[in-house]
Amino acid sequence: MDKIRIGIIGMGNIGKHHAGYLLERKAARCELVAVASTSPGKLETYRENGLQVFGSGEELIQSPDVDAVIIATPHYQHTSLGIAAFEAGKHVMVEKPISAHKADAEKLIAAAKKHPKQVFAGMFQLRTEPRYLKIQKLIQEGHLGDIVRVSWIITDWYRTEAYYQSGGWRATWKGEGGGVLLNQCLHNLDVLQWLCGMPSKVRSFAQLGRYHNIEVEDNVTAYLEWANGATGVFITSSGEAPGSNRFEIAGTKGKVVLENSQLKFTRNEVDMIEHCRTSKVGFLKPEIWNVEIPFADAAAPHATLMANFADAILDGAPLIAPGADGLGSVELANVMLYSSLMDQTIQMPMDGAAFESKLNELIANSRFEKKVVEIKNDDFTQSFHR
Numbered sequence: 001m002d003k004i005r006i007g008i009i010g011m012g013n014i015g016k017h018h019a020g021y022l023l024e025r026k027a028a029r030c031e032l033v034a035v036a037s038t039s040p041g042k043l044e045t046y047r048e049n050g051l052q053v054f055g056s057g058e059e060l061i062q063s064p065d066v067d068a069v070i071i072a073t074p075h076y077q078h079t080s081l082g083i084a085a086f087e088a089g090k091h092v093m094v095e096k097p098i099s100a101h102k103a104d105a106e107k108l109i110a111a112a113k114k115h116p117k118q119v120f121a122g123m124f125q126l127r128t129e130p131r132y133l134k135i136q137k138l139i140q141e142g143h144l145g146d147i148v149r150v151s152w153i154i155t156d157w158y159r160t161e162a163y164y165q166s167g168g169w170r171a172t173w174k175g176e177g178g179g180v181l182l183n184q185c186l187h188n189l190d191v192l193q194w195l196c197g198m199p200s201k202v203r204s205f206a207q208l209g210r211y212h213n214i215e216v217e218d219n220v221t222a223y224l225e226w227a228n229g230a231t232g233v234f235i236t237s238s239g240e241a242p243g244s245n246r247f248e249i250a251g252t253k254g255k256v257v258l259e260n261s262q263l264k265f266t267r268n269e270v271d272m273i274e275h276c277r278t279s280k281v282g283f284l285k286p287e288i289w290n291v292e293i294p295f296a297d298a299a300a301p302h303a304t305l306m307a308n309f310a311d312a313i314l315d316g317a318p319l320i321a322p323g324a325d326g327l328g329s330v331e332l333a334n335v336m337l338y339s340s341l342m343d344q345t346i347q348m349p350m351d352g353a354a355f356e357s358k359l360n361e362l363i364a365n366s367r368f369e370k371k372v373v374e375i376k377n378d379d380f381t382q383s384f385h386r
Helices: 013-023 044-048 057-061 075-086 102-114 130-140 186-196 272-278 303-317 323-344 352-366
Strands: 004-009 031-038 052-054 068-071 090-094 120-121 147-154 203-207 217-225 232-237 247-249 254-259 262-268 290-294
Touching: 004 013, 004 044, 004 254, 004 303, 013 031, 013 303, 031 303, 052 057, 057 068, 057 075, 068 075, 068 303, 075 090, 075 147, 090 303, 090 323, 102 323, 102 352, 120 303, 120 323, 130 147, 130 186, 130 247, 130 254, 147 186, 147 217, 186 232, 186 323, 217 323, 323 352
Parallel strands: 004 031, 004 068, 031 052, 068 090, 090 120, 147 232
Antiparallel strands: 147 247, 203 217, 217 232, 247 254, 254 262, 262 290
């Protein structure tokens, strides 16, 4: 076998995006052969292009002509479809989040471990972005020293009321399991824990429906602590305009700031802790170097991850984004919401079963009536580079 036969489950915005680059042969060693959707109108174009079409993900999974699936459905279906795919002998690429909540994510990861011959990957394409790879290199090579503070203000996820009205599942406890944290911010939360590790405790304040007529969170401020004493804040919103996107990591040897498509590194001539202990002058800071680090946008990050997925299946290549890594971003999204709902600091790792119970309570008590309207087909790909 020299290529992987791919089936896509879910033909909404992101499913169509995957189909587009796969049909254009932009992902090496991948061939799109089938698509599935519960909306018949979304399938006809692909039928005309000679692809197999299915009315459900379960039907596609049973096709002997499919080697691997991309699961691009609403959140709650990721777990059940992923488990079904593993049991049917398929390789699995799951869109973010890998599951709607931590307990389900753990079930999906456990199912993957039962089928070690199947490759399990997550669609976390920001891991291919040069900007984040350069930050990773600064950290891994010790240029920042020990991390002492992290700050990410990511409030440029602006969405209108029309966006939330475009689907009955959007921004509901039952359909999505959360709001800006679980939907818009998953890639940022993945990058945060990928670069800095998981915090040891979280205290968060999440406002439900502050800017929109929705029942889930659309404005969040979270405080984080790591085991080594480092602290951080994560601030996000889908209702603030113009919004900001500033990611800053401070270490004992300097700081790196990513903002306005610029990556700037300020390096201390001497480690700040050493300088503090040895300097004989009370107000003297370490000498610094200011460096602007150039980078380019990743050309086709989704296609890059799919090509890596195929290489892992065919050659055993290491995955850029293993599926099990998706647990971290799900847990961060969950704990930031859970801390606010419970009005308390949550120790990590969080209790996934406790959050699931709270989520089920929110679903059971919901009286929210969702209005669904057809909206203009915007170019959602403009939100990819965050």
